[in-house]
Amino acid sequence: QTKIFFLSNVWYSIKKRREQHAKRIIHSIKVGIALVLVSLLYLLDPIFEQVGESAMWAIMTVVVVYDFFAGATLSKGLLRGVGTILGGGLGCVAAILAEDSGKTGFTIVVGTSVFICGAVATYCRMIPSIKKKYDYGVMIFILTFNLVAVSGLRADKILELARQRLATIGMGFAVCIFTSLLIFPMWAGDELHHLTSSKFNKLACCIEECMEAYFSASEKKGQQSINVSSCKSVLHSKSSDESLANFARWEPWHGKFGFYYPWEKYLQIAELLRELASTILSLQACIESPLQPSTTLQQPIKETCKDIGLSLGVTMRELGESIMKMRRGKERVLILPELQFIKLESILSISELRAIE
């Protein structure tokens, strides 16, 4: 049975790697298409005459905003839009206020407002909650505010310029959305969903491996090496999980994921799985230690432990599969009483051990 699990794991990881490779190639092609589309603003004369040099901003938007996941592209694009509008608006206000104060006065007023606005916005960028979700938007705000406020004196047709830039940013964003959402969209939500359910499988394998190693032939005791890389990958998944959930919140309705889908639940499950992973890691350290209990101490608990290990594995896999397929665990009725029984049994054997003492 263990060999079957092992083979299925190897097959799964090969499949996973090939899938990832294919996804990366698709993403690269999508970026290429988006770049060519946005370059047409420059390359086709009739459009260029409408847009002018501002077409540059469309290219910049595509390069900077386009991300692997649809949610990331959407959130960056929207934040860029909001940041540009807010920064541009405030910059116009600063430039208009400074206009009447003469040449030196203008320099002083604009300089002061640039300093204050830049410093305050930079401080905001470092507040963890803003940094996590709106960092990019605040950066664009600082950039636009600065560009608009400073060029107040230079560009007479500042409103016209602002309108044109906003329009080209919009065009760039439209190209991003078009290619990102319509051609093989990569949803951060899907990724989070698959990652979470595959973690159950990974941990189940680790538990079974530990169990196997502990009760294996005693001459090899203390030299067992258990493969814990998958366990460690679960343990260190916090930051990637959080960014995936963050992107997933921006994604529109797709597949089985509606609006207001409870993405934070995935983070809670991941937190619990990380705790389990840390327990497995120290279990592995115990098993690999040269100091091992005698076989006489192991014998009375062997059967119960193996039972617990096996049903833990089965339960974990079942949980992972039920999350993956979004259905209630089918063996719920079968598994729970069994675990209850095992719990009772294990308490009994522990008190038996105590009695031996």
Place this chain on the structure above:
Amino acid sequence: QTKIFFLSNVWYSIKKRREQHAKRIIHSIKVGIALVLVSLLYLLDPIFEQVGESAMWAIMTVVVVYDFFAGATLSKGLLRGVGTILGGGLGCVAAILAEDSGKTGFTIVVGTSVFICGAVATYCRMIPSIKKKYDYGVMIFILTFNLVAVSGLRADKILELARQRLATIGMGFAVCIFTSLLIFPMWAGDELHHLTSSKFNKLACCIEECMEAYFSASEKKGQQSINVSSCKSVLHSKSSDESLANFARWEPWHGKFGFYYPWEKYLQIAELLRELASTILSLQACIESPLQPSTTLQQPIKETCKDIGLSLGVTMRELGESIMKMRRGKERVLILPELQFIKLESILSISELRAIE
């Protein structure tokens, strides 16, 4: 003794928070100063006449490149420079190759080169080793290549334009370096150094707390709550440690950190500390479990365990301090034999336990 440790920890965390707040304010002011300095390119007539509209690129460079840590600012700035030069060069080549093929030919050749270059570079961005270190540089490469290749037909004086842009990006970078390195520099290396040594202290506190809880009055058993937040923060520090080490590598000689300082050693230490943290976490889970061994089983190991716990704590603190102050552990000679002795004793008491069985 525990109370003193507790108070020193509270004091330490308050001090730490105030320091962090002060650092953030200093960083905000530095960004403000950098923005004002770079705005002078626009605001002062004599300079603006030299630079022209390209001054925009200087402002953009400051906003995008300026980061909290000096190393991050340096690496982003240099990557931006290299990306711009490479992208600009290749873009020029593409534009020149396409020039002779007439209007439609130009569009086709440039469109194809934009597609190929964009797709290949985007694929490179997703390779983990490149993503970790050079992501920003590759993005700038794509952007510059695209802008230069596409505007080949439009801008007759493309070399002049490229020279001007590169010059203004250089000016923006100079302003960044000037304010980032000369006014209260924040070194990523210092931060990594302090974080690593403070982790030892955190884990020592957790170990002592666990020891205390396990041997405390038996009536409260199973309801002990141990504060493991600091332990978890150590456990989840992988990604932040890695990015700090990445930035630290770019930083010039400062304080006690020379060139070729072995920053990867910090990552190795952090990895070991994370393993210890995961062991402590599962220790805590064991202590908080309602199923506890009888006091008769605890008594024979109580003294030895407390000794181990205390000397572990002392050793951890000593190690942390010796890393912090960059000196050899002064009590090395005193601690090691003691631990050896305790190890002997613990093996003895375990075999005693076995004898009881």
